[in-house]
Amino acid sequence: MRPESEDKREGASAPSLHKGARRREGFGPGAYLLFTAILIAALVLCVCVGSVSIPLMDTVRVIGAAILKKPIPEISAKSIILSVRLPRVICVALTGASLSIAGAAMQGLLKNPLADGSTLGVSSGASLGAALAIAFGVSLPGLPFAGTMIMAMAFAFLSLILILSLAYRLDYSLSTSTIILIGVIYSMFINSVLSLVITFSGDHLKSITYWTMGSLAGSSYKNALVLLAAMVICASILLFHARELNAFAIGEDNARHIGVNVKRVKLVVMITVSVLIGVCVSIGGTIAFVGLVTPHMVRMITGPNHKRILPASLFGGATFLLLADLVARILFNPIELPIGVVTSFIGALLFVNIFYQTRRGK
Amino acid sequence: MAMLEVRNMTVAFGERKVVDDVSFSLEEGRWLMLIGPNGAGKSTIVNAIAQSVDYTGQVIYRGEDVKRFKPTQLARQIGILSQNHSVGYGFTVEEVVRLGRYSYAPGIFSRHSDADEESVERALELTGIRELLHQSVLTLSGGELQRTFLAQLLAQDPKILILDEPTNHLDLVYQKQTFALIREWLSQSGRAVISVVHDLSLARAYGTDAVLLQKGKSVTVGPISSAFEPGTLDGVYSMDVAGWMRRMLSQWE
Numbered sequence: 001m002r003p004e005s006e007d008k009r010e011g012a013s014a015p016s017l018h019k020g021a022r023r024r025e026g027f028g029p030g031a032y033l034l035f036t037a038i039l040i041a042a043l044v045l046c047v048c049v050g051s052v053s054i055p056l057m058d059t060v061r062v063i064g065a066a067i068l069k070k071p072i073p074e075i076s077a078k079s080i081i082l083s084v085r086l087p088r089v090i091c092v093a094l095t096g097a098s099l100s101i102a103g104a105a106m107q108g109l110l111k112n113p114l115a116d117g118s119t120l121g122v123s124s125g126a127s128l129g130a131a132l133a134i135a136f137g138v139s140l141p142g143l144p145f146a147g148t149m150i151m152a153m154a155f156a157f158l159s160l161i162l163i164l165s166l167a168y169r170l171d172y173s174l175s176t177s178t179i180i181l182i183g184v185i186y187s188m189f190i191n192s193v194l195s196l197v198i199t200f201s202g203d204h205l206k207s208i209t210y211w212t213m214g215s216l217a218g219s220s221y222k223n224a225l226v227l228l229a230a231m232v233i234c235a236s237i238l239l240f241h242a243r244e245l246n247a248f249a250i251g252e253d254n255a256r257h258i259g260v261n262v263k264r265v266k267l268v269v270m271i272t273v274s275v276l277i278g279v280c281v282s283i284g285g286t287i288a289f290v291g292l293v294t295p296h297m298v299r300m301i302t303g304p305n306h307k308r309i310l311p312a313s314l315f316g317g318a319t320f321l322l323l324a325d326l327v328a329r330i331l332f333n334p335i336e337l338p339i340g341v342v343t344s345f346i347g348a349l350l351f352v353n354i355f356y357q358t359r360r361g362k
Numbered sequence: 363m364a365m366l367e368v369r370n371m372t373v374a375f376g377e378r379k380v381v382d383d384v385s386f387s388l389e390e391g392r393w394l395m396l397i398g399p400n401g402a403g404k405s406t407i408v409n410a411i412a413q414s415v416d417y418t419g420q421v422i423y424r425g426e427d428v429k430r431f432k433p434t435q436l437a438r439q440i441g442i443l444s445q446n447h448s449v450g451y452g453f454t455v456e457e458v459v460r461l462g463r464y465s466y467a468p469g470i471f472s473r474h475s476d477a478d479e480e481s482v483e484r485a486l487e488l489t490g491i492r493e494l495l496h497q498s499v500l501t502l503s504g505g506e507l508q509r510t511f512l513a514q515l516l517a518q519d520p521k522i523l524i525l526d527e528p529t530n531h532l533d534l535v536y537q538k539q540t541f542a543l544i545r546e547w548l549s550q551s552g553r554a555v556i557s558v559v560h561d562l563s564l565a566r567a568y569g570t571d572a573v574l575l576q577k578g579k580s581v582t583v584g585p586i587s588s589a590f591e592p593g594t595l596d597g598v599y600s601m602d603v604a605g606w607m608r609r610m611l612s613q614w615e
Contacts, residue, residue: 112450243461246453246457250458251450253444257412257515258461258464258465258514259436259518260433260464303452303454304451304452305453
């Protein structure tokens, strides 16, 4: 159906479909090597720098020996590296990766670049779940930390369901303003309930207040293991749904028309995202805006295809949160800022920027 | 056997029946036009066949209720072109068109087969959007966007095309070409088309069958001529339709 005049122009200059290997939508091995190199560099940097500076070579030797199960060199910083900084840095990286891929998936699913655990109020919901678990002493036999975690996941999922059903009812297209409005109202509501829980929590006050701040200081290897397990499982599930997320990012109706099982994919992605946010919140509290900042920056470089955004968000999110944590630790040394303060500061500025651009775009 | 049968379809939003007990069938090689004034329920019927809205009654594809179809199975038989397209992110035209092949190989490990390549190539060729291949869909005009989604639909290679206002954003040249393209697509065996069309002249020129709707109810169902019998349209549109058309045409004489 090309106009005849244009027919004649068709020829060598018309772009062709990508053939064979050139048509790969995801990243090649080179890109993954680069991402890994950047991430490791950030990890090592974060272990070296802090209230006590540790020489790079000492850090590398100690970590290398620990990984290779060789005798660890007896240097003064050994315990700082292995018992304090390394577990924290690993937890920070895993939290950053998890929150970012969760944000990227939600932004695709809802076709909205401002959707994120913190803007939607899902993280607030998760922290209420965690607070209730602490206040009422919910725990599973044999797994003392699992009670908070499961409550955080369950509340994250319930929040997501509640927020989305409210939002769909108000405005089926889920416009940016609706998302923001619902997120703000829901977060305020949750925070008031949270304050109520804190007021009556007595002895548990201190540990509950912790969830509302967001900090990964004092993380353990056990935390890291839980985060790693959750991230590996959930990130794999999301990566398996990259094509479906592309379809949703183009439009839910279009996704249905091309044969995507819309209900199933939505449910799977929402559960996966809730698990990720629930686990992260139960370990590090609410660290706002990570899932907003990273995918946004990644998207500017990789374009909107989820076969690239999702893996790039994993690596980018880990690196971003590591650097944010570093800033939190050294900016007012020896006073340490909660990491959530740094991410909120950057995230809020970016949020305004994206909001402004999407509004102006209309 | 009819390719597609809609039996006693009723769609209600709350108390209000938007589609009220509508039945029609579609045979191979036919082009059925859904016509009627605004709010007659044309787009809702399309959405119900697409399983996007709840309905009572049945939609039967070659003897089987489509409610029993898996989403991928349905997409391989029935393809839908919506009236409006809003795209949130800057996907390339190629990425959007290629997604049309989703139902043939869902999942991450699926590889593009030769059939996929062929269908995508043919769709790009037919819709004339090859030069836009690597362009972001956010930069397209309304007409280009419409042709991109038409290309996605053709790449999907369904047996029945359901088009909601297919020439909505298109200028006259592309309108003419789109209708010619659909007629050509229809000429292969085992295919049929349903389209919602506002332009009654286009409906009359290209349609073989018609369902004329008014406030959710079908006024006439049958060959295209049945909707155009003297007086029928006038009642539905509350005006002298033929007189108006002739007056418009006289401008060109």
